[in-house]
Amino acid sequence: MIQAEASQEGGCKENPENNPDCTTVYVGNLGHEVNRDELHRHFFNLGVGAIEEIRVQQDKGFGFVRYSNHGEAALAIQMANGLVIRGKPIKCSWGNKPTPPGTTSKPLPPPVAAPYQPAVAMPGVPQGFTAAELLAYQRQLAISQAAAGQIAGQHGLAGQVSAGLLAAGSQALYDGYPNQSSAQQLMYYN
Known part of the structure; x- marks a missing residue:
């Protein structure tokens, strides 16, 4: 019993790559204009698995993306680390808190596309991208x-x-x- 409590205390801070309860990706170096929907679009487009929750602290420049399992989160960390969002390369690592065993939720629906549209169309430049x-x-x-x-x-x-x-x-x-x-x-x- 004492060992189980100690492992829960350590959470995903110690050896998260081998802890199946670690399913959350920490996303740092986000621009303050990046919101939940935009982060959802970027991680959904990676195509690595089922996203169950997205949280963004816009004023602090970081967020969290929780996947349905450890393998999906690990792949997302690999693929998204260094991805440029709004001109800034994001930094991905494991979230600190494990997903409690027995937590059930269903995947989020696919994000709604909301591309950036400049006020004036620029000839020769594809529209819908910054x-x-x-x-x-x-x-x-x-x-x-x-x-x-x-x-x-x-x-x-x-x-x-x-x-x-x-x-x-x-x-x-x-x-x-x-x-x-x-x-x-x-x-x-x-």
Whole structure:
């Protein structure tokens, strides 16, 4: 009995990665404008499992996302750590308190899409995303294309395949951005 009480006291502070009762993700470095619905959208889009609860302390810049099981929460921590939300990379770790055994709840319904709409439409720029989200997308796309080029190079296909992937990706990355020169495109891949 004493050991059980001690393990409950420690909660998710000690060895949370091996405690099946730890199902909550702490999300830090949130901008003060990030609300519950926005955090829900970002974590739902990870597609790692059933989200059961979302809490956000907007004035303090952090929140919590509770999943239905430990494995889903662990995957969410891995995938979301460093994700850029409104221009700030979030920091994910285990929440301090374990989900009490026997807690039953049902998953939250999918979030309602509420994309950002600028007051004036900008030609050539996709609508429904913030500038920070577009920059984060461009960065992730460039990284994944560079990695694809490295993988192709490791398999003896470096010549045509990686050059083709990078050239095609570079063009796709800058379509709709008329102020970008070809010299800037090559800068990312040399």
